[in-house]
Structure formats: structure tokens, C-alpha cells
Amino acid sequence: MRTLKLVAVSAGLGSPSSTRLLADRLLRAARYRLAEQEYAVDVEVVELRDLAVDIAHNFVTGFPSGKLREAIDTVTGADGVIAVTPVFTASYSGLFKSFFDLVDPTALTGVPVLIGATGGTARHSLVLDHALRPLFAYLRALTVPTAVYAASEDWGSGGDEYTEGLPARIDRAGYEFADAVAARPAREADEDEVVPFERQLADLRLD
């Protein structure tokens, strides 16, 4: 059975970071689910904080540094991506958006994505649906239905009679994501195709 590669992108800035913590927990839930089905799983976390300067340089020069290129290749080569951002000024952080601005818009087509966000108050939880989900819809990724928002208070409370607690939401999201990853056929390495010149001419009816 093939090894599945899961990559989490964390835009957390602190150390320790609750965004990273959420990314790790989501990865763990997905991995657990896949292990149950006897998949071999490889996981990797891309910390955008370490790439912040390289990301800014890419905007200035138009090309990624070696380190950033590797990170982008890691994300676009994954069988599934977990993307977690802190909420800054009512949306994803600028660093998070900047990273995905540098990903080729076709590179995540059809790739299962699990989105998550963290913030100081639960009142920002819709950021998942008004900011992150449209971003990955544009990238034509397969965003799983459950997205996880963790407010500060979630880390110290359970669910109540009306709402599931954070661990239950993480498990549900992780399972949905794992099932989407397992269901998807292996990705083929994409090679640049040459369109023969005769066909380019024929398309213009110039042959």
C-alpha cells in the first residue's frame, strides 16, 4: 500500500503557538484514522514563521529562495494539506495569504484540504467560511466539510449539551480529511507538456 503524505501548514507566530498546536492535533487525528485502515503515513509541518522573510523576498524578486521552493514543493506534492492560521484583523493572517499567493493556482487542484483557525474569541469562527474556504475554492482544492476553529477558551473547556468540545471537532475533521485522502488516487508527477508547433499553428489556422 502506498505511503500517504500529509502536510500541515501553520501560520502561527508564537512559540509555543496555539495555531501549531491545532495543526498538530488535526494531523494526529487524521493519522490515527489512516493507521486504523493500515495506511502508511508520512507527516510534515511547514512553519510559515521560518519562511516569512523568504516569502517577502519572493514578492520583490519574483522567484522563491531554495528554502521556500522546497516548502512550496512539499505542500503541492502532498496527498492532503492541513492549513491553519491565526485570525488577524478579521481574516487569515497576511503571512498565511502571502504563502498561498505563491502557490501555483493549479497545484492544489483536487487535493483534500482541512482548514483550521485560532483566535482569542469564538466570535471570529466564521473566518473559516468567509475567508479560508473561498481561498481554497479558488485553488480548486477539495476542502472537507468540517473546519475547526479553536478560541482560547476551547483549550480549557469541554463541550456542553449544545456543542461538541474541541477534541470531538478535531476528530471529526481529521476523520473526514483522512477518508478524503484515502479515497483519492495517487497523484501523478506532472511533466511540462510540449504542444507541437504544428498544433500551435493549426490552432490559429495558419498551417
Next chain:
Amino acid sequence: MQFGIFTVGDVTTDPTTGRTPTEHERIKNTVAIALKAEEVGLDVFATGEHHNPPFVPSSPTTLLGHIAARTENLVLSTSTTLITTNDPVKIAEDYATLQHLADGRVDLMMGRGNTGPVYPWFGQDIRQGIPLAIENYALLHKLWREDVVDWEGRFRTALQGFTSTPRPLDGVPPFVWHGSIRSPEIAEQAAYYGDGFFANHIFWPKQHTEKMVRLYRQRYAHYGHGTPEQAIVGLGGQVFMRKNSQDAVREFRPYFDNAPVYGHGPSLEEFARETPLTVGSPQEVVERTLSFREYVGDYQRQLFLVDHAGLPLKTVLEQLDILGEEVVPVLRKEFANLRPAGVPATAPLHPAVTAAKEA
């Protein structure tokens, strides 16, 4: 092998003095730079084409015609001619005229241009960039080879019984390069016609150049023009030199840090590591330039960018002296020693140029 310089023609403030040259100064300086290139024994001068500030070269054949009148040996070229937004009929006429005036010392490089608004300014649509490059060049190619042309395409008024005048000098059209950073369609186009492929190379990591040149060479052979090694390749390069490496770095840093395109980003050292930029001694430039053939193979033309980012004329002329005295003579010898038999030393020169050389 041919060595030369290519200019973008930017009017940029000198960050060390705060002074900005006028357009008039920049144009006159460009001529002085071209004349100096001939004086120090370089082979090629190429100008960019731009239709917006802060650039001056909107009328390349006017500039090149003037330089042609004041030089004897320099090959005049472009970097690039906008095949997308210029009328191919006008390109055919302008460059054939230039070819006559310069006694054959002309070739040109086709490019698409990367300034979005230029397309609408000239009545075109940037989304049609590649199809425009393909159709317009197909027409240009025909206009220079067939005396009477009937033509119907998607982008231009049809032509019935049209003759582009003057006809190319001695019936030999100017040699054409196709320039591209990363569009495989353009490498394919160059290969199809057996034309040259020029990789801009500068400001980017070498990966794109390596990939595009490999593709061009394979397809050149596929279309039966020769072996992959015989395909005609040109490369850009970017250098700043002083006798001592540290002096070069110290002097160039403020220009680097404030340069349009890449300034205010990575450090000079990082950029020099990631792209072909070489700032150092003439020997370092020789070594770096020789290393290019390790990933593109033996190639026919090397153009350096030496006059951008607000560098004053005096400095640029000094750079040309160093290139002419200490860099290019060594490169000529080293590249010639390394080049296997059967690989052309230069792109095809116009027979009038070859004859003048032998005379």
C-alpha cells in the same frame, strides 16, 4: 562566440547622488555605451523596447540606425522586439531597412513583453500573448522570405499581393532569436524555425534557463535542423567588476539595494548566489560565466547587462573597459577551447558581415 551587452534603457535615479538623468541624457548615454562596446572589441549591442516610463527605448530602429552609422563592426540587436504588439509588417520593413543601412550587422530577438497595459495601448489582449507571438512571427517570417505575400490571420488585417520593402539585404533575412524566461511554447517556436533561443537568465535562478534550453535543443533536433548541441543558444548575464572583489561589492551595493525589479529584497550576496549576478573581480566573472555552459551546453552568444539601476555613464564605460580588456578575451579563448568540433561558434552571420570580416 559573440559577446556583447544588452540594455533595458531604464531612467533610474543614481541612489548615491540622488540625481536622475533626463531622457535626453539617457538616450545619448546609450549611444556612448554602444560606441564604447565597439571600441573595446565587443561584438553585439542590443536594446530593449518599452513603451512606458521610466524607459526610453520606444523606437529601437531609430537608435540602432544611428549607432549603425557610427560603428563598423558592432552587430545591432534587440532585447527584445515586441512581436505581440508591433505590427509584423512594420517590423519587417524597419529591420530590413536597418539591415541595409548597417550592411548586414543586424539580428533581433523576439519577446512578448511583460508590461500588461502595453497590450491594450496597442489594441491587443494580453491573454492572447502566445498566439500573438506565434501568428505575428509566422507573418514576419513569410514577409522576409516571399516577395509577394497573401495572408489572413486572426490578429491583423489581411494582406493580398503585399510586398514588404526593402527586401532583406542580399535576400538574407536578419537572424532571429526568440527570448523567453519560462514559456515552453516559445522554445518550441524557436526550434521549429531553426532560429536561436535566448534565455534572459538574469534576475532568476538557473532552473528555468536550464529547462528551457534543454527543451529547445531537443526540439531543434526533432525538427531536423541539426543535433541538439548545434542549436543556437544565447544567454544573459549581469556583472559588476572592480580589480578587487570587495571594492566591486562596496561600490555596487547601493545600486543593488535600490534597483528596480529586485531592490529592497534579498541581500546582494543572496541574489548573487541564487541568480547569475556576479559582483567581483574580472577573474570571478570569467569563472562564473564559464560555468554557464555546464547547464546550457556550448552556446553562441553572451550578453551582459551593465548599465541599469542608475549607474552613472562613467562607471558603465569603465565596466566596458574591464569587459573588453580582462574578461571577454579570456572567455573567447576558454570557450573556444571547450567547444567541440561541429558546434557553431556563432549564430549565422549575414554573408555581407562574413565577407567584410574576410576582406
